[in-house]
Amino acid sequence: MSTSLLRAVRAEWTKLRSVRSTGVALLATIALTVLIGLLTAEGGHTSYGGPPVVDSFAFVHRPLAGDGTVTTKVAAQSDSGPWAKAGVMLKSGTGGVSPEVALMVTPGHGIRMQVDGKRELTWPDGGAAPYWLRLTRSAHRVTGAVSADGRAWRTVGTVTDGGLPATCEAGVFVASPDVATSHWAGPGKVVGAARRTTGRAVFEHLTAGAAAGVDAADAGAGGAATGTSSGAQAADGGWQLTDVAQPDLPAGPLSNRPQTPGTVHAGGGALTVTGSGDLGSLGVGGIGTEALDDTIASALSGVEIALFAVIALGVLAVTSEYRTRTIRTTFTVCPRRGRVLAAKAVVLAAGVFAAGLVACAVSFVVASPVQRRNGYGPPLFPERSLADPLVLRAVVGTAGFLALVALLSLGVGVLVRRTAGAVILLFTLLVVIPLVASITSVGAGLWVGRLTPVAGAAIRQTRPMFQDATGPWSGLAVLAGYTAATLGAAFWVQRRRDA
Amino acid sequence: MRTRHARRALHAEWTKLVTVPGQLWLAVAVAGLMTGVGVLVGAVQRAPNCPVAAACPAPDTTALALSGVYVAQLAAIMMGVALVASEYQPRVILLTLAACPRRGAVFAAKSAVGTATVCAAGAAGVAGALAAGGALLGVRGLDTASFGDPALQRAAAGTLLYLLLVGLLAAGLAWALRHQAAAAGSTAALLYGPYLISRIVPMPPHTLHAVQDLSPMTAGLAVQSAASGAGTAPLGPWAGLGVLALYTGASLALGRVLLEYRDC
Numbered sequence: 037m038s039t040s041l042l043r044a045v046r047a048e049w050t051k052l053r054s055v056r057s058t059g060v061a062l063l064a065t066i067a068l069t070v071l072i073g074l075l076t077a078e079g080g081h082t083s084y085g086g087p088p089v090v091d092s093f094a095f096v097h098r099p100l101a102g103d104g105t106v107t108t109k110v111a112a113q114s115d116s117g118p119w120a121k122a123g124v125m126l127k128s129g130t131g132g133v134s135p136e137v138a139l140m141v142t143p144g145h146g147i148r149m150q151v152d153g154k155r156e157l158t159w160p161d162g163g164a165a166p167y168w169l170r171l172t173r174s175a176h177r178v179t180g181a182v183s184a185d186g187r188a189w190r191t192v193g194t195v196t197d198g199g200l201p202a203t204c205e206a207g208v209f210v211a212s213p214d215v216a217t218s219h220w221a222g223p224g225k226v227v228g229a230a231r232r233t234t235g236r237a238v239f240e241h242l243t244a245g246a247a248a249g250v251d252a253a254d255a256g257a258g259g260a261a262t263g264t265s266s267g268a269q270a271a272d273g274g275w276q277l278t279d280v281a282q283p284d285l286p287a288g289p290l291s292n293r294p295q296t297p298g299t300v301h302a303g304g305g306a307l308t309v310t311g312s313g314d315l316g317s318l319g320v321g322g323i324g325t326e327a328l329d330d331t332i333a334s335a336l337s338g339v340e341i342a343l344f345a346v347i348a349l350g351v352l353a354v355t356s357e358y359r360t361r362t363i364r365t366t367f368t369v370c371p372r373r374g375r376v377l378a379a380k381a382v383v384l385a386a387g388v389f390a391a392g393l394v395a396c397a398v399s400f401v402v403a404s405p406v407q408r409r410n411g412y413g414p415p416l417f418p419e420r421s422l423a424d425p426l427v428l429r430a431v432v433g434t435a436g437f438l439a440l441v442a443l444l445s446l447g448v449g450v451l452v453r454r455t456a457g458a459v460i461l462l463f464t465l466l467v468v469i470p471l472v473a474s475i476t477s478v479g480a481g482l483w484v485g486r487l488t489p490v491a492g493a494a495i496r497q498t499r500p501m502f503q504d505a506t507g508p509w510s511g512l513a514v515l516a517g518y519t520a521a522t523l524g525a526a527f528w529v530q531r532r533r534d535a
Numbered sequence: 536m537r538t539r540h541a542r543r544a545l546h547a548e549w550t551k552l553v554t555v556p557g558q559l560w561l562a563v564a565v566a567g568l569m570t571g572v573g574v575l576v577g578a579v580q581r582a583p584n585c586p587v588a589a590a591c592p593a594p595d596t597t598a599l600a601l602s603g604v605y606v607a608q609l610a611a612i613m614m615g616v617a618l619v620a621s622e623y624q625p626r627v628i629l630l631t632l633a634a635c636p637r638r639g640a641v642f643a644a645k646s647a648v649g650t651a652t653v654c655a656a657g658a659a660g661v662a663g664a665l666a667a668g669g670a671l672l673g674v675r676g677l678d679t680a681s682f683g684d685p686a687l688q689r690a691a692a693g694t695l696l697y698l699l700l701v702g703l704l705a706a707g708l709a710w711a712l713r714h715q716a717a718a719a720g721s722t723a724a725l726l727y728g729p730y731l732i733s734r735i736v737p738m739p740p741h742t743l744h745a746v747q748d749l750s751p752m753t754a755g756l757a758v759q760s761a762a763s764g765a766g767t768a769p770l771g772p773w774a775g776l777g778v779l780a781l782y783t784g785a786s787l788a789l790g791r792v793l794l795e796y797r798d799c
Contacts, residue, residue, distance in 0.1 A: 072735060079737035337735045344724060348716075355716075455716035456616065460609055463723055467731070472605045476576045 044379035061349040066395040072338030073399035077406035094298025094311025097207030098274040106206040106244040113165040118144025119322035120212040122237035135199025139180040157193040213314035319415030335403035350445025355455040388442040392435030433495035447522030544644035562656040564610035569660025572603030577671025600668035615705030620715035657698040693758030710790025726752040755779030
């Protein structure tokens with residue numbers, strides 16, 4: 037039994053191998069993938085145009101001489117964005133981009149401790165408001181600690197207070213970065229814009245003073261510390277609101293607007309602070325995440341064009357036999373038609389997978405250095421080798437995607453039996469319908485990307501992006517489902533009709 | 536003598552066309568896809584919702600209603616190709632040329648028959664898309680142009696001409712390649728290829744505009760845009776259609792020359 041299958045496979049392999057157009061199509065697959073991948077890498081530049089260090093926020097502070105601590109409970113934080121920040125800070129003054137140590141909660145990215153906006157420590161257990169935060173300065177070191185209940189404290193990390201002067205400003209801060217939005221503006225036009233957001237946080241039990249909070253002055257209990265930043269009022273307890281401003285605003289329509297002024301209200305033993313801005317640097321604190329691109333996926337984007345060659349190969353593997361009537365000879369030699377189709381499928385899938393693997397691996401290797409040269413470097417874009425699991429999934433998965441498309445084409449070829457009809461049908465399904473949907477409506481484009489066979493192309497995604505229609509594996513599963521159904525129908529139809 | 540030849544050739548081609556069901560179905564497909572996609576696009580459309588009204592220009596509803604052309608042109612391609620390449624699958628062309636030895640007459644007759652069919656089907660499709668798709672877009676709260684609007688009339692006539700030119704482009708390539716799948720595939724690649732590449736590969740604006748101006752599909756479809764230069768290519772509407780016409784002319788000339796000087 038299995039020998040006859042082996043013979044069928046061998047026969048199909050010989051057919052595929054000895055036809056010149058097969059080699060041409062496989063070479064075209066590789067060449068197109070690599071060429072387009074390289075062109076995409078050449079043309080792509082990181083779109084991050086902000087300052088190297090971002091430092092602007094609403095800061096409620098008072099001087100702290102020598103060693104001491106600042107402690108608060110962030111009772112609530114509004115979710116104005118996943119990277120909105122609220123927490124405690126020791127800062128050398130009130131100017132932007134001056135030495136500082138900050139410990140903060142974020143709505144979407146857990147608890148983080150930053151040093152001068154350039155170094156970042158993360159708290160592995162995650163956590164969001166309400167949470168207790170404390171910074172302790174002692175013997176030229178600053179220790180950040182967090183607590184869920186204000187009693188059991190755990191250390192996030194200890195850093196040197198290198199840049200801080202003997203008397204620094206201690207207090208709480210609120211920042212909330214711009215959020216990228218996009219909307220559909222017409223056929224094929226999506227307009228991106230940055231929306232200014234205002235963060236709001238409620239701080240309770242705010243104390244700052246010499247070690248262990250001896251000089252504790254409960255902010256709310258002291259009475260009114262209410263005001264806006266204009267005038268930077270002094271309030272009871274000595275707390276003062278300052279809008280720390282970015283000193284080197286980059287030129288540009290979106291980023292050179294002044295930040296929204298912060299406000300502070302005291303009441304009921306709590307300080308409610310609002311503010312906008314951000315702190316961190318490229319790759320730290322979420323800065324530059326709007327400019328993130330999926331570099332691995334774009335290195336492999338040539339497969340969208342190489343698809344043409346794969347469709348032609350898959351369709352011709354069967355329709356050429358119908359056109360030349362060789363199919364009758366084939367069925368005479370191997371009367372089990374299901375076996376013939378299985379053999380064709382095995383040979384085709386193996387051939388396309390191998391060519392796809394070469395194409396994707398070469399594309400990645402060739403495109404990566406070009407991408408690095410164009411600004412895609414660490415920390416936002418870590419250097420990855422071909423053996424990296426994420427890269428491996430994209431490369432092997434994309435080769436699998438091409439093999440599945442070839443099998444889908446084979447199935448359609450059996451069903452339609454005419455080369456031109458099958459090619460145009462597949463072209464419509466895999467290229468034209470996604471194209472029309474994406475240029476006429478964002479919603480329709482997403483649904484087509486989710487539910488039609490082209491969803492399989494999602495396997496090359498390696499980082500979640502807002503424009504993704506579907507996840508890598510779910511997309512490939514959709515394509516596999518369509519391929520299985522089409523091949524099943526092909527088996528069934530082929531058995532029941534004349535050759 | 537000449538006119539009799541031409542009339543006989545035309546009659547023969549007309550008979551072939553109406554007796555082959557596949558080609559009539561393709562004509563139905565051109566009209567149906569034009570209208571059907573227009574209806575679908577109208578049905579899923581939502582009025583743009585932007586935080587800053589000035590940031591998003593009003594959508595070009597005429598081009599939206601006519602976006603079925605991206606799919607319908609495949610049927611027009613298949614028609615142009617089938618008209619010619621069906622002569623070569625079994626070599627009917629030998630009989631055709633035996634019956635009508637003037638190859639120019641056969642070429643002209645086929646082109647005329649193809650033109651007439653694509654025109655009829657395309658006109659029905661464009662009218663259906665504008666009526667049904669436009670009405671749906673209006674229901675969905677978008678501003679649609681009236682039928683008296685010169686920009687809409689230009690887009691409608693231009694889309695019809697576009698379909699016609701694409702059909703003839705495919706026919707010319709089919710004369711040259713004499714193989715249905717090869718001709719259909721290369722026409723589709725010529726139309727969609729540059730457009731797809733320009734969507735994948737990031738390019739500086741002047742390169743992108745050059746690609747859009749030089750590739751037949753984006754240049755030709757600039758005729759649908761209400762505002763000149765705001766559509767698929769920076770070219771003006773008729774200049775864009777002219778670019779496509781150059782491709783079609785070249786393809787027909789190549790096909791004509793090869794038909795004349797090559798053994799069939």
